[in-house]
Amino acid sequence: MQNDMMITTSTHLEGYKITQQLGLVRGITVRSRGLGGNFLGGIMALFGGKNSIYTDLCESTREEALQLLVRHAKESGANAIINMRYDANEVMQGITEVLAYGTAVVVEAN
Numbered sequence: 001m002q003n004d005m006m007i008t009t010s011t012h013l014e015g016y017k018i019t020q021q022l023g024l025v026r027g028i029t030v031r032s033r034g035l036g037g038n039f040l041g042g043i044m045a046l047f048g049g050k051n052s053i054y055t056d057l058c059e060s061t062r063e064e065a066l067q068l069l070v071r072h073a074k075e076s077g078a079n080a081i082i083n084m085r086y087d088a089n090e091v092m093q094g095i096t097e098v099l100a101y102g103t104a105v106v107v108e109a110n
Helices: 035-047 052-075
Strands: 016-032 080-092 095-109
Touching: 016 052, 016 080, 052 080, 052 095
Parallel strands: none
Antiparallel strands: 016 095, 080 095
């Protein structure tokens, strides 16, 4: 979904001129790991090292938030997102919100 949307953590895109600033856009998702995943993740934590159960959950959650961000930006008429960031907060024990946000803009090549 994002291949036709330019996204940067910078406040500008090199080689492009911002012609219109459309405002804040965001994508938010809330996730929790099921009982089985928590059990397996807990066992992996006992042995130390990389915990692929939680790594996969975090990666898929960020990707979902990013895709929602891109969709919101496209709906606003943007072709780029600048100053993109992620944020995560625990809503309650075991339930985490992941937010992807940035500024939707229209850019054209210099």
